[in-house]
Amino acid sequence: MDFTSNKWLKEVGGFKYFFERQYPSLCIFANNYLQDKEVSADIVQEAFVYVWSKRECIRDAAAARSYLYKYTKNHCLNFLRDSKRHQGILTEQMESQKFYRDNLIEQEAYEIIYQAIKDLSSQSQQVIELSLDGLSNKEIADKLDITVNTVKTIKQRAFKTLRRVLSPSLFTFLCMFSEN
CATH class of the missing domain: 1.10.10.10 (Winged helix-like DNA-binding domain superfamily/Winged helix DNA-binding domain)
Known part of the structure; x- marks a missing residue:
């Protein structure tokens, strides 16, 4: 499947394939913030719905992945702030670019390993x-x-x-x- 344009994003089959490849690692990414698998899965599903709704504006798979990770990160932080489950320095650390970068790198590694296992x-x-x-x-x-x-x-x-x-x-x- 050619992911260098956004044609795949407009096709349900192409989006389904993209979803199946990204969903597991994105859930782990979210769970690193929340430590709650159910809420993490809900936020990730919302992220995919958001990307689907914006599919006309997205140029390729890399942009779609970027939207997914940024949406997920921001909504995880919003959830933590709103639920007041994490306070002070922990939330500050999670909002840092370093935490985001390290978490993203870990998920990229997981995705490559997961594909090799598949x-x-x-x-x-x-x-x-x-x-x-x-x-x-x-x-x-x-x-x-x-x-x-x-x-x-x-x-x-x-x-x-x-x-x-x-x-x-x-x-x-x-x-x-x-x-x-």
Whole structure:
């Protein structure tokens, strides 16, 4: 799909594809501010509705992503201010450009890793995602009705593939979140 113009944005299928690629990392981005997954998801959905309503003015996918992240950041900060859940220095830190930049970089890394995982075989993808969710090899084996040794073999092969396709720093980032 060509994202260098805004033609994709006017097509429901193109926007749906864009939504599916951006939604998970944008929810994590919002949750870094709010620490509330439900409210984060609501704000992200509102951000997509906003971008859809402004689709005639948006020139390409990069601009759409920029709108999404800025909208989400601003509405998360508004929510925090209005709910008075965070006060003083914490809110000040969250409003800083450094927090926004660091959060954005983290989400970009997550998006690249998420796409690499999606390119694995279905079983490898399941094992890696369950591992990232914090499940042990035994729990993964029980859930998928396979042996622990099979889980270990699948993980080993999947990580070998991911090591090949991800940059060393992104692979390290992924390893930090996976079970040993």
